[in-house]
Amino acid sequence: MNPAELQAEQEFLQSYDPNKYERPIGVTADIVIFTITSEVLSGSTKCLPKRSLSVLLIKRNGHPEKGKWALPGGFSSADETLLETAQRELYEETGVDNIYLELLKLYDTPGRDKRGWILSAAHVALVNEQYLANRKAADDADDVQLFTIEEVAKLDLAFDHRQIITDAVTYIQKLMLQTTIAREFLPSKFTLAELLQVIQTVVPSYQITKTNFIRKMLLTKKQPIVIPAQNEFSTEFSQRPAQLYQFANSYVPHLSIYVDPSPKT
Amino acid sequence: MNPAELQAEQEFLQSYDPNKYERPIGVTADIVIFTITSEVLSGSTKCLPKRSLSVLLIKRNGHPEKGKWALPGGFSSADETLLETAQRELYEETGVDNIYLELLKLYDTPGRDKRGWILSAAHVALVNEQYLANRKAADDADDVQLFTIEEVAKLDLAFDHRQIITDAVTYIQKLMLQTTIAREFLPSKFTLAELLQVIQTVVPSYQITKTNFIRKMLLTKKQPIVIPAQNEFSTEFSQRPAQLYQFANSYVPHLSIYVDPSPKT
């Protein structure tokens, strides 16, 4: 840009009227915080816990939509991205940092907020139950609570948050089958039965025979998804010791409805 | 909500200060309009055209970023969603309606627009070259132009539009392999060679032998992606007549890195 153009641009910017276009009242980053809660079943013998997909909600104590359950979130500002806003809110609410957090989509239906034109950038966060355990003891406030998705269906939710949660569930179901996000809900080493249970908790329609699932995980030689931890077994959930596995770091899913475009082997 | 609560909410809304939180100057819907341009090769014999993935850009004639090439787009307002804004802009720019149009993601890096806090909801549109042909004749303005993605790499682009285009290309490459969006770039009936060429135009790394591609398209019995049009052949691109195909409407891709969760057959 030559000096004349530069000056023209400077002048333009100095005389620019920020109210030239209609302005939103604000932009919020809202977060659907998913976790898988487990409930130990104390039966006659050892078995896997009962797991449920859950979402963290907050009871609104201010207007509007006072008293309703809502997604955690807050207003963003010019000096941070919406992802940063979401990170901040997530940390404030759960004390958790450095976890899976991603933009889902933007919610902007006119009239979604009675205060006026407020956009919501909905995010999805996946938190391991363990990380929430500490926090739970600290502030067991009854205005912050985990609900299973079955329970959420019965609640009175603020704004368009029911729609956001529905979309988020659909989204993580797809992620669960197409990526290795199951790792976010598992310890670093786990049994194949645990992995299958986590998948089925998020995607209940995923009904397959366990033996073939195990075989698939073991026999995929080109690109193994999980690899066995040498000589490490667990008897936490079963009588017979079960082999422990880890996710293979090298695994990069690439899915195609056409022929696989992978380079020749 | 009981009458007292209702009144409390009314009072809250009437006294609500829209400047309570920092407000963006505006929100724009920008669109990456993709099309596949074809260039007929007039050689000794009939052959497929040369195809290139292209993007529609507009030369900015106002400040800021005056003179640079930019994505078409415009400011949204409180009474429409960003998708509607994008639809409107798309129609204004191309005269095209009812085509593939979807939100890509939100661009909100602080400082991305010198005017101040302006968010951009980037959209992706897929337009069949045919639809643009009429328009092109009408206004062959040199401030609106299609560029192949190779050409775009050399241009001076406004704002963060280079990043947006890069992200959009990555996104449609994934879509191309995982969904049937190839249909957006093809006529309703097409040969398998054309389909393969469209896929390879968008995903150049998709190098496979054509014969196996053809077989895969034909032998997938459970859920065929394309179905042959009975007794319809084309000699447009070849000496020997080639079978014409259509996309199967019943096809619903469901991809999984684990065992296929489809119900038993």
Next chain:
DNA sequence: CGAATAGTGTCTCTTAGACATTATGGC
């Protein structure tokens, strides 16, 4: 030993992928 969960053997059918071969029409 029985119960419960982990894991393997085996068989059938489908698909991926390489590569050779045949088919059709224009020039």
Next chain:
DNA sequence: GCCATAATGTCTAAGAGACACTATTCG
């Protein structure tokens, strides 16, 4: 007849899916 492109044949190896079977530990 030659060439270009379309399409099929054939072979090997891998994977899916069903189902019977073996293995290990606890009580």
